[in-house]
Structure formats: C-alpha cells, structure tokens
Amino acid sequence: MKEYGMDEIKEVFLKICRVCEDKKDSLTEIDSKLGDGDMGISMSSGAQAIRKTIQTFPEQEKNLTKLFLSSAMAFNRAAPSTLGTLLSFGMMAIGKELKNREYIEEAEIPALVRRFADTISEKGKAKVGDKTILDALYPYADALEEVYTNTASMDKALQAAEEAARAGMESTKGKKAKTGRASWLDTRNMEYPDAGTVLCVFVAEELRR
Secondary structure: OOEEOHHHHHHHHHHHHHHHHHOHHHHHHHHHHHOOOOHHHHHHHHHHHHHHHHHHOOOOOOOHHHHHHHHHHHHHHHOOOHHHHHHHHHHHHHHHHHOOOOOEEHHHHHHHHHHHHHHHHHHHOOOOOOOOOHHHHHHHHHHHHHHHHHHOOHHHHHHHHHHHHHHHHHHOOOOOOOOOHHHHHOOOOOOOOOHHHHHHHHHHHHHHO
16 A cells, blocks of 8 residues: 655645645636635745745654644644635644554545545535535545545546546536625626635646646
8 A cells, every 4th residue: 555654745735835826826816806816825825834834844753743733833824814724724634634643545545635625614614515615625525535446546536536626616607605705796706716616626736747
C-alpha cells in the first residue's frame, strides 16, 4: 500500500497554495459577481501563511496532525473570511483524523476528503444545492471514492473527481444562493457559478496533474 509522509503532504499543500496565489485575480473576479470580491485576496493571503508555516516547520517533525493543525490556524488568521474559516475547520478535521501519525495510506485519502467536506457542511450549515463550495466538493469526494474503490488507481480517481467537480461547478449556474453574502443578491447575477466551486475546480486540476 502506497504511503504519503511529511515531504509528500508538504508538497501537496504547496501545490494548493500555488493555485490560490496564481488564481487570485480569477477568484476576485468571480467573487465580485456574487460576493464582496475579496476571495482572491483572502485565499492568496491564506496560502502565503501556509507556505510560511511549511517553511518554518521543524525539519525533524514528522507528525502530520501538527502540520495540518498549524497550517489550518495560520490560514484562518490570514484569511478570516467565511470560506477561509470553513476551510480551516476542514483542515483541522483531517489533522485530528490522522491522530499524530507520520503517514497517510493512499486508500485513506477518499475518506479524508469526505471528512473535509462533511466538516465544511456541518460548520457552515449548508448542503449540496445551496450554491456553495459543497456543490463541487461533494461530487469530487463521491467520484474519488467510487473510482478508487473500483480501480485502486489514484490517477483514475483524481481524473474522475476533477470531472465531477467541474460538473458540480456548472450546476451552480442559474441557481440562487441560499447562504452567505451571495444570497442577498436574490436572483441577480445568479447566472455565474459559485466562487467556492471555481476554487475547488482549480485545485482539482492541479491535484490531477
């Protein structure tokens, strides 16, 4: 069974950070249609905080729970938006699931992604269909779990999960948001996809690569 230790998990964190930084303008543009337009800045600031956390994380430390919790707290301080807080809760949930271990087995990854989504749903009091990041994140988790279970191939699972997240993002077009600032707009600008789902697709693309 393939295992992922501190070096591999740090690399994944840094890949996601790079997406948040590189897509800052795109996220700001879509968020300005439905929210207050600060998502790009918030996610980029959070990513920079995680990058700094990784760079200063003790080299001899192999405890993945500590990495996830430290990254989550740094992200939340730097990106104190609703989405930033929810993503931080999700990271913390994964860290707690790992219970101070030094590695993640590949077969555990789909369940950890689902735990991440479940935590965001629970803390944000939202569900699929409410026009939030969950409309892409849950399809991503579903496809990852189904394809990996059937094929034992993470490459195939990540490809299917990206496609599912993209379909989830597209499904938010034409819907009225039920939570957050976007809900204040009622039916105005509802032709645009939810900004959180756009972020989810950007990350899914990078992880698939």
